[in-house]
Amino acid sequence: MYRYGAQGLSGPFPDQLANEEPLEVRQRWQGTESPLGVLMRTPGADWELLRGWLHAEGLTVPGEVPALHVHPENHNLWWLDAPVPDDYAARLTSGACGICGSGSLERLMLRAEALPPGPPLDPAWLASLPESLRSGQAGFSASGGLHGAALFRTSGEPLCLYEDIGRHNAADKVVGWALNHPHLDRAQTVLVISSRLGYEIAQKAVLAGIGAVVGVGAATTLAAQTAQVFGLVLCGFAREGRLTVYAGAERLTRETE
Numbered sequence: 104m105y106r107y108g109a110q111g112l113s114g115p116f117p118d119q120l121a122n123e124e125p126l127e128v129r130q131r132w133q134g135t136e137s138p139l140g141v142l143m144r145t146p147g148a149d150w151e152l153l154r155g156w157l158h159a160e161g162l163t164v165p166g167e168v169p170a171l172h173v174h175p176e177n178h179n180l181w182w183l184d185a186p187v188p189d190d191y192a193a194r195l196t197s198g199a200c201g202i203c204g205s206g207s208l209e210r211l212m213l214r215a216e217a218l219p220p221g222p223p224l225d226p227a228w229l230a231s232l233p234e235s236l237r238s239g240q241a242g243f244s245a246s247g248g249l250h251g252a253a254l255f256r257t258s259g260e261p262l263c264l265y266e267d268i269g270r271h272n273a274a275d276k277v278v279g280w281a282l283n284h285p286h287l288d289r290a291q292t293v294l295v296i297s298s299r300l301g302y303e304i305a306q307k308a309v310l311a312g313i314g315a316v317v318g319v320g321a322a323t324t325l326a327a328q329t330a331q332v333f334g335l336v337l338c339g340f341a342r343e344g345r346l347t348v349y350a351g352a353e354r355l356t357r358e359t360e
Contacts (some may be wrong), residue, residue, distance in 0.1 A: 110200040121248030123268050128181045134241045159307050162187050177242045218334040219290050221314040226355045233319045240264040246331050251297045252277045270298035278311045288359030290314045300339050305329040322349045
């Protein structure tokens with residue numbers, strides 16, 4: 104690698120790049136095989152990634168462990184041995200974005216219910232979560248090219264942390280981990296992500312039953328509307344002890360005068 108600055112071009116220097124590889128998932132069912140999608144992702148936690156992605160796409164039955172199998176010689180090829188909705192091919196989207204582009208709030212309302220009421224949340228603690236996430240991002244520290252996502256209990260306990268080149272993928276890995284822990288009360292957890300808060304992040308949280316989402320960037324109009332409809336706490340611009348609350352302000356504690 105070479106660098107250009109005030110002293111001109113210098114180098115070469117050693118550098119570490121974020122790992123990016125395609126992951127293909129195909130369906131095998133009743134003697135036939137067909138493509139489901141290709142996800143450009145950072146290898147690692149592929150099981151969690153695929154479980155979260157399939158859940159967001161509505162390709163697996165909630166509460167059931169999907170029949171996922173990896174190719175014995177190619178870690179970038181997986182199969183889902185199960186039927187999928189008949190209309191899936193018609194609404195097939197880029198794997199990197201999951202449901203984004205093909206989904207809508209109206210469709211989400213057919214698949215998900217309002218989140219149950221959760222415990223009060225300390226806004227100062229919520230504002231500190233991206234810093235906690237960042238401190239655990241070894242991949243970002245080395246490469247500068249990875250998003251991070253983590254899950255915390257509302258009591259403060261960190262549960263899991265994943266990194267990926269895609270913010271959607273990082274969120275799917277967290278969701279996949281949560282789905283693998285069926286006794287976890289996901290309504291009393293907070294998803295933290297190192298990105299803006301688009302609709303796809305809000306819908307992944309709603310479908311997983313996660314009660315709150317905190318991000319370092321801004322929310323979009325559809326993400327905020329989704330959070331308001333489903334009772335999701337949605338906070339952005341969380342940094343330096345501050346945050347913007349787009350939905351769920353009634354759950355945040357207020358300091359007494």
